Structure formats: C-alpha cells, structure tokens
Amino acid sequence: MxxxxxxxxxxxxxxxxxxxxxxxxxxxxxxxxxxxxxxxxxxxxxxxxxxxxxxxxxxxxxEQITPSTLRHLLEEVEILFTEVNRGDVENHLKIVEKIAPYVDEMPLSYEAGRLFYIYADAQYEAGLATWEAPLLQARAVFKEINLLSHWLMTYILQAVILAEKFQYQEAHHCFVQVEQEIEQENYRLDARYIAKLSYFMGVSLLAIGKHREGQQRIQEAIANAHRQQLYDHIDDLYRIGVYCAMIDGDFEQAEQMLTKLEQYRLFVEQVQVDAFTFMVRAHYYTNYVHDYQRGLEEVERFRPLMCDDSIRLDKNYYYAEKGKALYLLGRYAEAKETFQHFTTIPIFIQHPYDLLGLYECFAYKALCYTHFGELTTAYDLAKTAYQQSLIFTDIDLPYKQKIAEIYQTIKAHIDS
CATH class of the missing domain: 1.10.260.40 (lambda repressor-like DNA-binding domains)
Incomplete structure (x- = not known):
C-alpha cells in the first residue's frame, strides 16, 4: 500500500x-x-x-487509499472486467489479486462500492467461495451513499449466482427482500430499475414453479415497459411471454408475442436479438406446432450468426434444436451427425425452463442413438438428462415429462 x-x-x-x-x-x-x-x-x-x-x-x-488512487484502480479494473469472459478463471483471478490489497481500507465512496461489486463477481467466477462478503460490503456502501440503483444490482448479482447453483428459492428471496425493503424504507428508485426488478421477480417466480404469478408479473412488466417507453429486457420479456403461452397451450397468445418479438427484432437490428428470436421460433414450431420442417428452417436462420462473437447463444443451441427437428423429420443420419456437435449446456443458461428444454434435446439425442442400435450411449444420455431434470422439484413442464418418457422407454428396451 x-x-x-x-x-x-x-x-x-x-x-x-x-x-x-x-x-x-x-x-x-x-x-x-x-x-x-x-x-x-x-x-x-x-x-x-x-x-x-x-x-x-x-x-x-x-488515508491509505486516496480518492485518486481508488479512481485510477477502478478505471483499470473496469477495463479488465469488461474484457474478461464468463468462465475465464485465470483472468478473473488477476482482477481479484489487483483489488485484494485495497479491500481493508476502502472509504465510503462510489468507487469503493463498485470495486467491492467487481471483487465479488470476480471471486465467484474464479471459483472462490468468499464472494458473498464483498458483495454485502458493496450493498452497504451503495445504500449508505444512496445509490439505490447500484444497491439493487448487488441483489441481482446475488440472485444470478444462487440460480447458477440451482438455489432458486434463495434467489427468489433476494427479490422478495428487495421489494420489502423498498416498501418499508419508502425508497424511490428510477423507473428503469423498477422495471428491471419486475422482470427479475417474474423470472424468479417461474423458476420456483409459481407459473401463474410469474406469468402475471411478466405481463405487467411488458405493459409497464410500453406505458413508460422503457425497453430494457423487452425482448427477454417477449420470449418469456412466448414460453408461458406455449406451456399453457395458448397458441394465439404465443403468436402475438412472436409477432411483437419479430417487430422488435426488425426495429433494433441487433444480432443477438435476431439469434434469440430465430431459436425461440424454432422451438415453438418444433415442440408445440409440430411443424418440424418450419422449425428446421427457423434454426437455419441462426446458422449465419454463429460466427458472430457478440451473441451469447453458442453453437450448442443450434445443434440441439437442429438435431431434434431432423430426428422428428425422420432424417436420422443427419440428426445423429448434428447431435454429435451438441455436447454441453451453454454456460449462461441457468433458468429451469431453458435447462429443461436443452435436457429434452439430450433425450432426443439418446433416441437417435437408439435408432442406430447404440444402446449403451443412448441409455447414458437419457439417464443423465433424466437425473438432471429431477433437480427441478418445483417445476412440472412438458419437457420434464418427455425426458422421463424417453428415459423409461430406452430403459425398458435395454431391460427387455
């Protein structure tokens, strides 16, 4: 120092x-x-x-840390934090090591709060179990200096981390705690952050099996976004609206949401919005409308975007949905070749709805191997998908039922 x-x-x-x-x-x-x-x-x-x-x-x-020292440190760390990718343990550790010498002497300031926040996130990404303490310090600093938007973001980060650990009830409790404190303390948050909180509350309710409550929150968030002309997360909200409608069998509502999503996609002209739109449409046509050819066509709209590093959807999504559509079309050899490229769940996927949809694709991959007589491989895939689906005890979705059905079918085939 x-x-x-x-x-x-x-x-x-x-x-x-x-x-x-x-x-x-x-x-x-x-x-x-x-x-x-x-x-x-x-x-x-x-x-x-x-x-x-x-x-x-x-x-x-x-003071051992002057404002200028802290300011320069934050500027340097922000650059590193922006450039590092999820799952990059080595570079997240470098961020941790850069901040660590200063944490015991942090003053009460925005820079200190932001450094605590980054320190917590980097610790988690580096695989360290000590991430929660600095996150609570960040929360305390932001609350003390009345930066409530940043205070809220500490809860969102905590909930995201808990969700990645499948601790959905605990993640949901973060947002319950936020809403209670806002009401008790009569906080006044910017409308944009109220909308953000509404979005995350809706998502967390769906994750703990409270489908109707979550769906209502999502619909309210969409209505509020249009009323106040706040469009953060609007494409996410539309996609969630599509999923809720599909699960309910309300295809008229699903089509309406898909139309709004398509209109938003054409308006913003963002590659990432294009990618997510194509994939949700592919899922809709393959899983719910049972128009497998149309589903395959929607998947192929995503293919040219796969080499764009700016999008979060990785190639596993493409191969999962394409392999499923090809299998259901009876094009088994093509399905098998495609499924060989579907090997893992993308690192950013953490919601039960998304995870179960992808585990279902692994189950279809197992069916494909069954068709070619590769029963050991098929059984291992089906069993893994089935065991993973059991984690979500509060969720009852068509994907979960299909996974169980495929697993039991392959198991019975081997037993016989």
Missing part, C-alpha cells in the same frame, strides 16, 4: 508540479523531497500546507 510520501509525490506529479512549486515559501525543496521519500515526517502544520497546495484535505493524504 502507498506510503504518505508516495501519495504526496503521486498527487504532485498528477498536477504537474515541481518540488519547488509545491514547496512554495514555507518548505524547502530538500525537506519536501525527504517527505516524499519517507525519510522525514511532516508536522501537522506542514501537512495542512501541502494538502492545501495540492487541493485536497490533509485527512485524504493520511
């Missing part, structure tokens, strides 16, 4: 002052040099004089 002398020298150079200019009439150049090199300690009178000439408070010079 920087010494007093080092901090004085850094501020002097930052302000492009020479030793003589900072020393002025009350200090000698030699004495100031000794102070900067920690060979002499200034009296409080001299420290006040130096601080005044540097345009800071003497207390800031005495």
């Amino acid at each position: 920087d010494s007093l002398g080092t901090r004085i020298r850094a501020l002097r150079k930052e302000q492009k002052l020479t030793l003589a200019e900072l020393a002025g009439e009350r200090l000698t150049k030699g004495m100031l040099s000794q102070i900067e090199n920690d060979k002499a300690k200034p009296s409080m009178e001299s420290l006040d004089y130096i601080a005044e000439r540097l345009g800071v408070k003497a207390s800031e010079l005495l």
Whole structure:
C-alpha cells in the first residue's frame, strides 16, 4: 500500500508540479523531497500546507487509499472486467489479486462500492467461495451513499449466482427482500430499475414453479415497459411471454408475442436479438406446432450468426434444436451427425425452463442413438438428462415429462 510520501509525490506529479512549486515559501525543496521519500515526517502544520497546495484535505493524504488512487484502480479494473469472459478463471483471478490489497481500507465512496461489486463477481467466477462478503460490503456502501440503483444490482448479482447453483428459492428471496425493503424504507428508485426488478421477480417466480404469478408479473412488466417507453429486457420479456403461452397451450397468445418479438427484432437490428428470436421460433414450431420442417428452417436462420462473437447463444443451441427437428423429420443420419456437435449446456443458461428444454434435446439425442442400435450411449444420455431434470422439484413442464418418457422407454428396451 502507498506510503504518505508516495501519495504526496503521486498527487504532485498528477498536477504537474515541481518540488519547488509545491514547496512554495514555507518548505524547502530538500525537506519536501525527504517527505516524499519517507525519510522525514511532516508536522501537522506542514501537512495542512501541502494538502492545501495540492487541493485536497490533509485527512485524504493520511488515508491509505486516496480518492485518486481508488479512481485510477477502478478505471483499470473496469477495463479488465469488461474484457474478461464468463468462465475465464485465470483472468478473473488477476482482477481479484489487483483489488485484494485495497479491500481493508476502502472509504465510503462510489468507487469503493463498485470495486467491492467487481471483487465479488470476480471471486465467484474464479471459483472462490468468499464472494458473498464483498458483495454485502458493496450493498452497504451503495445504500449508505444512496445509490439505490447500484444497491439493487448487488441483489441481482446475488440472485444470478444462487440460480447458477440451482438455489432458486434463495434467489427468489433476494427479490422478495428487495421489494420489502423498498416498501418499508419508502425508497424511490428510477423507473428503469423498477422495471428491471419486475422482470427479475417474474423470472424468479417461474423458476420456483409459481407459473401463474410469474406469468402475471411478466405481463405487467411488458405493459409497464410500453406505458413508460422503457425497453430494457423487452425482448427477454417477449420470449418469456412466448414460453408461458406455449406451456399453457395458448397458441394465439404465443403468436402475438412472436409477432411483437419479430417487430422488435426488425426495429433494433441487433444480432443477438435476431439469434434469440430465430431459436425461440424454432422451438415453438418444433415442440408445440409440430411443424418440424418450419422449425428446421427457423434454426437455419441462426446458422449465419454463429460466427458472430457478440451473441451469447453458442453453437450448442443450434445443434440441439437442429438435431431434434431432423430426428422428428425422420432424417436420422443427419440428426445423429448434428447431435454429435451438441455436447454441453451453454454456460449462461441457468433458468429451469431453458435447462429443461436443452435436457429434452439430450433425450432426443439418446433416441437417435437408439435408432442406430447404440444402446449403451443412448441409455447414458437419457439417464443423465433424466437425473438432471429431477433437480427441478418445483417445476412440472412438458419437457420434464418427455425426458422421463424417453428415459423409461430406452430403459425398458435395454431391460427387455
């Protein structure tokens, strides 16, 4: 950690002052040099004089972390944090190591709160179990300085982490806690963050099996977004609306939501929105309308986008939906070749609806191997998909039922 002398020298150079200019009439150049090199300690009178000439408070010079030091650290860390990818343990560890020396002396400021937030996120991504403490520190700092939007984001990060660990009830409780505190303390959040909270509350309700309540929250969030012209998460909201309608068998509502999603896609002209739109339409036609050819055509609209690094949908999504459509079309050899490229669940997928949909694709992959007589491989795939589906004890979706059906069919085939 920087010494007093080092901090004085850094501020002097930052302000492009020479030793003589900072020393002025009350200090000698030699004495100031000794102070900067920690060979002499200034009296409080001299420290006040130096601080005044540097345009800071003497207390800031005495702090182990000056505002400028913290500001520079945050600027550096923000760049690293923006560039690092999910699952990149090594580079997240570098961020942790860069922030770690400062955490015990953080002042009450935005920079400190933001550094605590990044420190928590980086610790989690690096596989460290100590992420929660700095996240709570970030929350406390943002609340104290009345940055409620950032305060809310600490709850969202905590809920996302818990959801990745399949702790959906605990994740939902984060948003319940937020709503209770907002009401009790009469907080006034910006409308954009109220909309964000509504979106996450709806998603979390669906994740714990409260389908009707979650669906209602999503519909309210969509209506509010249009009323206030706030379009954060609007494409996500439309997609969730499609899923809820599909599950309910309300295909008229599903078509309406798909139409709105398509209109939004054409309006924003964003590759990521295109990708998600194509895949949800493919899923709709294959799983619910049973128009497998149309489902395959929608999947193929995604294919040209696969080499675009800006989208979160990875190739596993493409091969999962394409393999399923080909299998259901009876094009088994093509389905098998396609399914060989579907090997894992994308790292960003964490909601039960999405996960169960992909586990169902693994079950169809098992059926494909069964068709070619590769029963051991088929059984292993079906069993894994079935066991993973059992994690979601609060969820009862068509995907879960289909996975169980395929597993029992393949198991019976082997037993016989």
